[in-house]
Amino acid sequence: MSFRLAALSLVTTLSFSGAAAAQSTQDFDVVGTIPSVCAIDSPALSGGGAINFRGLNGTTLQVDQLADPATLATRAASARVSFAAVCSFPHTLALESESNGLWRDAGAGVPTGFASAIPYLAELTWGPVTGRLQADAMSRRTNQLNIDIDQAVSGEIIVDLDIQAGASNARANAPLIAGAYQDTIRITLEPQ
Amino acid sequence: MRRVFIAAAVWASLAASAAAQDTDQAGPIPITGNAPTFCTVGALQGADNVFDLGILVDTTTGLLLQSLSAPPKTLTGAFCNTGSTISISATPIEAQTLTGAPPSGHSDEVDFTATASGWTDVPAVFSTANGANPQATQTRATPFAGDIVVSIGSFETAGGSSLRMLADPVYRGSITLTLTTN
Numbered sequence: 039m040s041f042r043l044a045a046l047s048l049v050t051t052l053s054f055s056g057a058a059a060a061q062s063t064q065d066f067d068v069v070g071t072i073p074s075v076c077a078i079d080s081p082a083l084s085g086g087g088a089i090n091f092r093g094l095n096g097t098t099l100q101v102d103q104l105a106d107p108a109t110l111a112t113r114a115a116s117a118r119v120s121f122a123a124v125c126s127f128p129h130t131l132a133l134e135s136e137s138n139g140l141w142r143d144a145g146a147g148v149p150t151g152f153a154s155a156i157p158y159l160a161e162l163t164w165g166p167v168t169g170r171l172q173a174d175a176m177s178r179r180t181n182q183l184n185i186d187i188d189q190a191v192s193g194e195i196i197v198d199l200d201i202q203a204g205a206s207n208a209r210a211n212a213p214l215i216a217g218a219y220q221d222t223i224r225i226t227l228e229p230q
Numbered sequence: 231m232r233r234v235f236i237a238a239a240v241w242a243s244l245a246a247s248a249a250a251q252d253t254d255q256a257g258p259i260p261i262t263g264n265a266p267t268f269c270t271v272g273a274l275q276g277a278d279n280v281f282d283l284g285i286l287v288d289t290t291t292g293l294l295l296q297s298l299s300a301p302p303k304t305l306t307g308a309f310c311n312t313g314s315t316i317s318i319s320a321t322p323i324e325a326q327t328l329t330g331a332p333p334s335g336h337s338d339e340v341d342f343t344a345t346a347s348g349w350t351d352v353p354a355v356f357s358t359a360n361g362a363n364p365q366a367t368q369t370r371a372t373p374f375a376g377d378i379v380v381s382i383g384s385f386e387t388a389g390g391s392s393l394r395m396l397a398d399p400v401y402r403g404s405i406t407l408t409l410t411t412n
Contacts, residue, residue, distance in 0.1 A: 062271040064305060066405040068323055068342065068382060070283035070298075074397040077290050124292035126336075127397040165333075189333045192292060192394040 076129055076227035078195065079122035090115035090201075101201070101219075104140075104156070110213035112156050114203035123164070124192040125227050131164055131195070132226040134182040139175025139207065142217035152215040153206030160223065161198045165191030173221065175207040186230055195225060265311065267411035271378065272308035279303070281382055283323075286340060286401060292394035294340060294387045302381035305407075308349065309375035313412035316378070317367040320344040322358040322388060323403035328396055332389075338396045339388035344405045348378050358403070359386055369412060380407060 083094050090113055092100045101115050140156040148154040155175035162169050164187065171183040204211035281300040288295050325338035332338045341359035350368035357363060382405070387393050 059266075059268045059270060061408060061410045062269045062308075063409075064271045064274060064279070064380075064407045066279045066281060066303065066344075066380060066407070068281040068283065068300075068320075068403040068405065070286040070323060070340070070401040071399050072286050072325075072395050072397050072401060073289065075287065075289045075292055077292065124394050126287070126292050126394060190336050190394065190396050191333070192335045 072126060074127040074229060076125040077123060078225060078227060081119045081121050084118050084120040084194075084196070088117040091117040094119070099199070104219060105214045109211065111204045111211040112153075112201060112206055112214060115199075115201040117199050119197045119199065121195040121197075121225065122193075123195045123227065124190075125187070126190050126192075128186075128188045128190070128230055130228050130230050131162075131167070131169075131185045131187060132182055132224070132228065133160060133162055133169065133171050133185075133197070134180060134224040134226070135160070135171060135173040136180060136222040136224065137173075137220075138177060138179050138181040139173045140201075140219040140221050141175070141178055142215060142219050148215055151208070151212060153208040153212040154215050154217075155207035156201060156214070156219060157205050157207065158199060158201045158221075161200070162225075163196040165189070165193060175205075197223070197225070267310075267312045269310040269314055269409040269411050270308060271407060271409050272305040275304045275306055281405075283385075286323075287395045294385060294391070294395055298385045300382060302379050305378040305380070307375070308378050308409065309373070310409060310411060311373050313369065313371045314349075314374065315367060315369045315410045315412055316346055316349045316354050317408050317410070318344050318346045318354045318356045318380070318405065319363075319366060320356050320358050320405045321403050323385075323401045325396055325398035326400040326402050328398050332393075332396055335392075335394060336396050337387045337389045337393040338398065340395070340401065340403070341384075341386045341388050342382050342403065343384040345381050345383070346378055346407055347381070348376055349374065349409075356405075357384065359388070371412075378407070380405065 090102050092102045103113050106113050142154045157175040158173050160171040167185050169183050169185045206212040323340040328338050343357040345353050345355045347353035350370050354368045356366040
């Protein structure tokens with residue numbers, strides 16, 4: 039009788055341990071990170087509708103004929119420049135005109151009645167936002183537009199540049215004094 | 231002559247009675263045991279159970295890196311003492327702090343494929359991009375002991391490869407490997 043009890047006890051113990059290990063599991067984690075990234079590609083002339091622009095040379099956009107040869111007043115010019123870009127987090131776009139207009143290189147004084155700077159308008163589109171930067175050439179200074187974008191955006195930053203016929207920092211249709219006129223536009227994507 | 235015969239018979243009877251008192255017998259007693267069905271995935275080699283992919287994107291484009299990889303992980307000493315089934319499942323690698331749907335053109339999820347090989351002739355494979363994963367479960371009819379190697383690969387941006395990945399300090403997915411007796 040004592041032998042039989044011992045045997046039964048042994049069988050019961052084995053049965054319990056077997057049920058506990060009929061299945062075995064191992065878990066793994068797969069982890070990574072994505073840093074806050076903003077990137078802007080080189081500019082490209084897009085849309086095929088550039089008027090009175092020679093095109094892009096590297097990052098320089100050159101007006102073909104800045105002055106009307108008959109009146110010496112500003113000729114109209116327009117172009118669309120695009121930049122492939124991406125920002126993987128909420129960010130700020132800054133569009134900056136370094137001189138607030140196309141300004142003639144430093145040189146001799148400006149005779150009365152002549153213009154030495156040309157205003158222009160830059161309109162931008164970036165994902166869900168649009169903005170306008172009026173470089174009015176009323177003073178030579180930095181003019182900057184900041185736009186907060188509360189989401190990641192990828193695609194193209196589109197900048198439409200528009201120089202009106204006859205535009206100047208003097209009166210309308212004022213003749214442009216001879217010289218090279220230029221401005222530098224900077225586009226920056228940065229954390230808010 | 232008659233007396234002699236009786237005396238011999240009595241002696242023989244007494245001898246038989248003395249033997250019954252010294253030995254006894256019980257049984258036969260059957261001794262039975264049951265070796266239970268048993269599986270273990272064995273011991274995980276290496277420091278931890280984490281596949282660390284590092285930075286997931288090309289920081290100049292924001293697109294998922296095509297070169298993502300992580301070393302496989304090995305489970306040594308796995309065994310089953312009967313026929314068994316190995317199955318693997320996984321969840322996509324998701325941004326852990328972002329909320330809401332990603333803006334247009336973006337994704338916050340990476341699909342991948344997890345593979346468990348070494349246990350069955352055909353590896354168990356689970357792809358988080360697939361709605362159904364019939365290859366994720368494989369069976370073998372015989373007991374087996376050996377190593378199981380778990381690897382990951384075939385990383386894809388959920389929603390399409392043209393989508394940019396959203397920034398997030400922690401992206402996380404998971405894999406579960408299970409051995410079960412048949």
